[in-house]
Amino acid sequence: MDGLAWMGLLAVTAGIIGLTLLYKKINLNESMGDAMKKLGMIFTVLAVIAFCSSWVAAQGDGGRAARGQILYDEHCARCHGLTGKGDGPDAAKLIVPPANFHAARSRAKTDFELLTSISYGIAFSPMHAWRGRITDDELLELVRYLRELAPYTPTL
Numbered sequence: 001m002d003g004l005a006w007m008g009l010l011a012v013t014a015g016i017i018g019l020t021l022l023y024k025k026i027n028l029n030e031s032m033g034d035a036m037k038k039l040g041m042i043f044t045v046l047a048v049i050a051f052c053s054s055w056v057a058a059q060g061d062g063g064r065a066a067r068g069q070i071l072y073d074e075h076c077a078r079c080h081g082l083t084g085k086g087d088g089p090d091a092a093k094l095i096v097p098p099a100n101f102h103a104a105r106s107r108a109k110t111d112f113e114l115l116t117s118i119s120y121g122i123a124f125s126p127m128h129a130w131r132g133r134i135t136d137d138e139l140l141e142l143v144r145y146l147r148e149l150a151p152y153t154p155t156l
Contacts, residue, residue, distance in 0.1 A: 064140065064141045064144040064145075065141070065144045065145045065147075065148045067138070067141045067145075068138075068141035068142045068143070068144050068145025068146070068148075069145050071134065071138055071141060071142050071145070072142060072145050072146075072149075075130070075134070076142070078090045079091055079094065079098040079126070079127075080098045080099065080100075080101065081098075083102075083149070084100070084101035084102060084146065084149045084150055085100045085101070085102055086098040086099055086100035086101075087100075094126050095126075096124070096125040096126060096127075098126075098127070099127075101146055101149055101150040102149075102150045104153065104155065106150060107150050107151065107152060107153040108152075108153060108154055108155040109152075110152070111143050111147065111152070114143050114146055115139060115140070115143050118130050118131075118139055118142055118143065119131040119139055130142075
């Protein structure tokens with residue numbers, strides 16, 4: 001397990017201990033209203049713990065971006081360039097220029113849109129489909145690397 005997974009596990013463990021201590025403080029002789037307030041507090045704490053631990057777990061990419069860079073350099077850089085600006089050595093030979101991933105139009109694409117473009121290609125352009133040529137995990141690794149190269153910037 002990597003460091004972020006350990007942090008998530010630690011957060012969940014601390015939450016369970018905290019909930020156990022809070023639960024033991026509920027007195028069976030209390031009024032129903034007081035007991036419900038405490039139960040509400042328990043569920044709120046549980047929700048916060050669940051959110052925080054899932055957020056911590058989502059921050060790790062498990063090395064996807066590093067593997068994505070290797071795939072990018074091997075399959076994409078000839079057209080899109082090493083930095084993703086669409087200035088690769090083969091770009092000048094193409095009728096339709098390759099995407100510049102740093103351009104606002106490219107950065108506004110969702111991960112799903114990028115995945116779809118890589119998987120199925122772009123009609124009437126030299127961007128061909130990669131689905132079936134590389135694995136589904138490798139497609140996701142490429143998307144992860146593209147997001148590191150040029151982060152998502154939604155447009156209004």
